[in-house]
Amino acid sequence: MIYLTRRERFNAAHRLFRPDWTDEKNSQVYGKCANPNWHGHNYILLVTVKGEIKPELGYVVDLKILSKIIREKIIERLDHRNLNLEVDFLKDKIASTENIAISIWEELEPETRKLEVELHSIKLEETENNFVEYFGS
Amino acid sequence: MIYLTRRERFNAAHRLFRPDWTDEKNSQVYGKCANPNWHGHNYILLVTVKGEIKPELGYVVDLKILSKIIREKIIERLDHRNLNLEVDFLKDKIASTENIAISIWEELEPETRKLEVELHSIKLEETENNFVEYFGS
Amino acid sequence: MIYLTRRERFNAAHRLFRPDWTDEKNSQVYGKCANPNWHGHNYILLVTVKGEIKPELGYVVDLKILSKIIREKIIERLDHRNLNLEVDFLKDKIASTENIAISIWEELEPETRKLEVELHSIKLEETENNFVEYFGS
Amino acid sequence: MIYLTRRERFNAAHRLFRPDWTDEKNSQVYGKCANPNWHGHNYILLVTVKGEIKPELGYVVDLKILSKIIREKIIERLDHRNLNLEVDFLKDKIASTENIAISIWEELEPETRKLEVELHSIKLEETENNFVEYFGS
Amino acid sequence: MIYLTRRERFNAAHRLFRPDWTDEKNSQVYGKCANPNWHGHNYILLVTVKGEIKPELGYVVDLKILSKIIREKIIERLDHRNLNLEVDFLKDKIASTENIAISIWEELEPETRKLEVELHSIKLEETENNFVEYFGS
Amino acid sequence: MIYLTRRERFNAAHRLFRPDWTDEKNSQVYGKCANPNWHGHNYILLVTVKGEIKPELGYVVDLKILSKIIREKIIERLDHRNLNLEVDFLKDKIASTENIAISIWEELEPETRKLEVELHSIKLEETENNFVEYFGS
Numbered sequence: 001m002i003y004l005t006r007r008e009r010f011n012a013a014h015r016l017f018r019p020d021w022t023d024e025k026n027s028q029v030y031g032k033c034a035n036p037n038w039h040g041h042n043y044i045l046l047v048t049v050k051g052e053i054k055p056e057l058g059y060v061v062d063l064k065i066l067s068k069i070i071r072e073k074i075i076e077r078l079d080h081r082n083l084n085l086e087v088d089f090l091k092d093k094i095a096s097t098e099n100i101a102i103s104i105w106e107e108l109e110p111e112t113r114k115l116e117v118e119l120h121s122i123k124l125e126e127t128e129n130n131f132v133e134y135f136g137s
Numbered sequence: 138m139i140y141l142t143r144r145e146r147f148n149a150a151h152r153l154f155r156p157d158w159t160d161e162k163n164s165q166v167y168g169k170c171a172n173p174n175w176h177g178h179n180y181i182l183l184v185t186v187k188g189e190i191k192p193e194l195g196y197v198v199d200l201k202i203l204s205k206i207i208r209e210k211i212i213e214r215l216d217h218r219n220l221n222l223e224v225d226f227l228k229d230k231i232a233s234t235e236n237i238a239i240s241i242w243e244e245l246e247p248e249t250r251k252l253e254v255e256l257h258s259i260k261l262e263e264t265e266n267n268f269v270e271y272f273g274s
Numbered sequence: 275m276i277y278l279t280r281r282e283r284f285n286a287a288h289r290l291f292r293p294d295w296t297d298e299k300n301s302q303v304y305g306k307c308a309n310p311n312w313h314g315h316n317y318i319l320l321v322t323v324k325g326e327i328k329p330e331l332g333y334v335v336d337l338k339i340l341s342k343i344i345r346e347k348i349i350e351r352l353d354h355r356n357l358n359l360e361v362d363f364l365k366d367k368i369a370s371t372e373n374i375a376i377s378i379w380e381e382l383e384p385e386t387r388k389l390e391v392e393l394h395s396i397k398l399e400e401t402e403n404n405f406v407e408y409f410g411s
Numbered sequence: 412m413i414y415l416t417r418r419e420r421f422n423a424a425h426r427l428f429r430p431d432w433t434d435e436k437n438s439q440v441y442g443k444c445a446n447p448n449w450h451g452h453n454y455i456l457l458v459t460v461k462g463e464i465k466p467e468l469g470y471v472v473d474l475k476i477l478s479k480i481i482r483e484k485i486i487e488r489l490d491h492r493n494l495n496l497e498v499d500f501l502k503d504k505i506a507s508t509e510n511i512a513i514s515i516w517e518e519l520e521p522e523t524r525k526l527e528v529e530l531h532s533i534k535l536e537e538t539e540n541n542f543v544e545y546f547g548s
Numbered sequence: 549m550i551y552l553t554r555r556e557r558f559n560a561a562h563r564l565f566r567p568d569w570t571d572e573k574n575s576q577v578y579g580k581c582a583n584p585n586w587h588g589h590n591y592i593l594l595v596t597v598k599g600e601i602k603p604e605l606g607y608v609v610d611l612k613i614l615s616k617i618i619r620e621k622i623i624e625r626l627d628h629r630n631l632n633l634e635v636d637f638l639k640d641k642i643a644s645t646e647n648i649a650i651s652i653w654e655e656l657e658p659e660t661r662k663l664e665v666e667l668h669s670i671k672l673e674e675t676e677n678n679f680v681e682y683f684g685s
Numbered sequence: 686m687i688y689l690t691r692r693e694r695f696n697a698a699h700r701l702f703r704p705d706w707t708d709e710k711n712s713q714v715y716g717k718c719a720n721p722n723w724h725g726h727n728y729i730l731l732v733t734v735k736g737e738i739k740p741e742l743g744y745v746v747d748l749k750i751l752s753k754i755i756r757e758k759i760i761e762r763l764d765h766r767n768l769n770l771e772v773d774f775l776k777d778k779i780a781s782t783e784n785i786a787i788s789i790w791e792e793l794e795p796e797t798r799k800l801e802v803e804l805h806s807i808k809l810e811e812t813e814n815n816f817v818e819y820f821g822s
Contacts (some may be wrong), residue, residue, distance in 0.1 A: 040177005058505025195779025231606025314725005451588005642743025
């Protein structure tokens with residue numbers, strides 16, 4: 001069993017807020033992250049899959065294919081987007097790093113299963129000082 | 138003469154567009170950077186000043202003071218903000234990395250002069266692959 | 275269950291030595307790290323906590339509060355300090371990266387418990403080439 | 412139990428191919444990585460060992476010794492080498508990041524056992540976007 | 549006048565040698581960099597152009613176009629290639645970082661002139677510890 | 686003319702203070718950097734030389750020789766040292782990043798002249814947020 005990681009990036013706008021709260025309440029809870037005019041980040045996404053090496057090929061999975069799937073299923077839908085307004089799989093969710101990471105897991109897990117590897121973790125870096133990791137449960 | 142650099146960071150939303158153009162025209166010229174719903178970045182700002190070492194102190198300028206000024210005059214006004222909507226010194230400007238860097242120069246130059254050092258350059262990194270530098274003219 | 279990491283930094287002096295050994299013996303065992311005149315590092319600290327996402331808030335723990343606790347309980351006591359002479363919770367310990375990491379765990383674990391998250395790991399980087407990780411046992 | 416990591420680097424040439432396939436077949440499967448004239452990488456190797464802290468010494472293992480072993484057993488045999496042609500322990504293997512990582516594990520595991528620590532993982536970064544991790548089984 | 553930099557990467561094999569020297573002489577002069585079986589690097593290329601901001605557009609040059617030209621004229625010809633054997637514009641040159649950087653300048657300078665910006669510098673990083681910069685003369 | 690840079694690192698203790706001032710005065714001027722018990726840093730040193738490419742060799746200067754000189758003349762004298770107490774060429778100087786950079790220039794400049802290249806700059810990074818550059822006058 002070996003673990004393979006692909007790093008991708010996307011740049012997006014977001015805010016932390018609950019639509020059922022006033023701006024004052026959102027600001028009190030989320031601070032400057034609740035700014036109604038949005039802010040944004042250069043997100044770094046690390047997708048780790050695990051599996052046996054295919055002995056006739058020398059690798060767990062073709063990285064070109066893995067990267068293509070991450071770009072099609074995730075990056076193209078998040079990059080240069082507003083994470084609160086424009087991403088179907090984040091609809092009605094608070095756009096926290098935690099929730100985004102879990103949603104990315106849910107989008108990618110069926111895809112990696114088709115590739116006959118197991119999705120091991122989603123790591124999502126919001127800034128150089130803050131990141132989350134999700135292992136599927 | 139020695140050059141001293143302080144690195145600071147801010148996370149902000151922006152878009153590239155001209156209000157006198159249609160969305161179609163903006164999208165044609167600026168591509169996904171024109172997204173009307175905004176996107177964002179973790180901007181990295183490097184402020185370089187130059188001057189003689191003060192022999193009785195061993196430094197060009199007190200970094201604590203330089204950092205404090207950069208934070209008060211720039212970071213607090215840009216961090217977790219929408220660069221198109223909320224920053225007085227970017228009003229009516231296209232929020233390109235180039236324009237932001239020049240505007241930061243204009244804000245900081247009078248401040249560094251008060252510190253009796255010369256502002257040498259503003260370097261602004263938008264992503265790990267794109268950055269600009271401005272030297273004041 | 276999701277894992278959340280906060281990165282902080284501190285700059286400190288230290289040396290590796292045992293007070294019951296001669297300088298010669300310390301130098302023989304620890305090499306240049308035993309220098310009686312001290313040396314120092316820019317330490318990088320990564321604190322990882324884990325927990326369930328609070329569904330009404332979208333996060334595991336408020337990062338502002340987590341960061342504040344790390345700064346108060348760890349960074350303010352280590353930054354610009356001599357790790358052998360000035361840190362109560364390192365007293366009588368060999369100031370190795372291993373021992374510092376474990377001591378940071380012991381200081382932070384009661385605090386994270388108050389936040390109702392579980393401390394998962396302390397990662398401490400001494401240089402770009404050397405780091406340790408501790409998981410609490 | 413604490414985990415200690417040492418980072419080392421080597422620069423090498425390689426290609427992905429099977430000698431029993433034609434150049435066309437190799438190119439079809441491995442793309443530009445199959446280039447018969449080779450390409451190369453700055454590989455980054457992270458070796459993680461785990462063990463109890465030796466209380467009389469304050470560390471798990473002497474990093475100078477661990478680093479010396481990694482250099483002698485791995486770096487000197489891989490650095491500025493052709494991984495397909497010149498490395499005995501990679502002979503008859505497809506020179507994928509996965510296979511190189513596993514082979515490094517097999518070379519290092521007996522050595523770390525002599526040091527009375529347990530080899531925990533081999534992480535091998537091929538580029539800033541691609542890396543693998545192996546935990547011994 | 550503002551300076552704009554685009555960062556790109558390529559992975560390639562090379563060796564330092566003169567074909568009119570014996571392997572012994574090459575090895576004596578270039579050390580392990582002369583290995584006849586090649587070695588390789590993850591090269592990082594930083595292309596800096598300078599010019600006036602186009603006031604109606606807010607930028608010096610469209611980064612999408614600049615990046616496209618660098619990829620077509622440089623990256624596609626160097627990435628996953630053998631720099632000594634497969635690159636027309638490096639033919640008959642010693643494949644040193646210095647010579648590669650100058651040759652990249654010569655390839656790109658006519659292209660940036662067509663974009664009505666001035667090529668300012670080519671920075672080429674061979675490893676995290678070694679890099680060169682060329683300013684055109 | 687081409688510019689070649691070599692990156693080296695050293696870990697050292699220091700403090701900012703003037704021996705003719707009281708601890709109170711030093712602390713008032715230099716803040717926590719004046720701590721009488723020292724603190725320390727992982728310094729990163731970038732030495733840039735410039736010159737013509739030697740056409741028969743393909744490089745400006747042999748990097749192995751340049752690196753050896755930097756290590757012998759600078760790194761071995763600063764690494765794992767107390768910059769205030771143990772470095773002859775810093776004696777009686779305030780151990781600021783500015784002064785250290787200039788003193789490194791003065792030590793290296795005669796050496797690079799012997800190599801028939803010109804020393805262009807000394808860049809010294811004290812932390813990831815603070816660095817200085819010196820160009821010789």
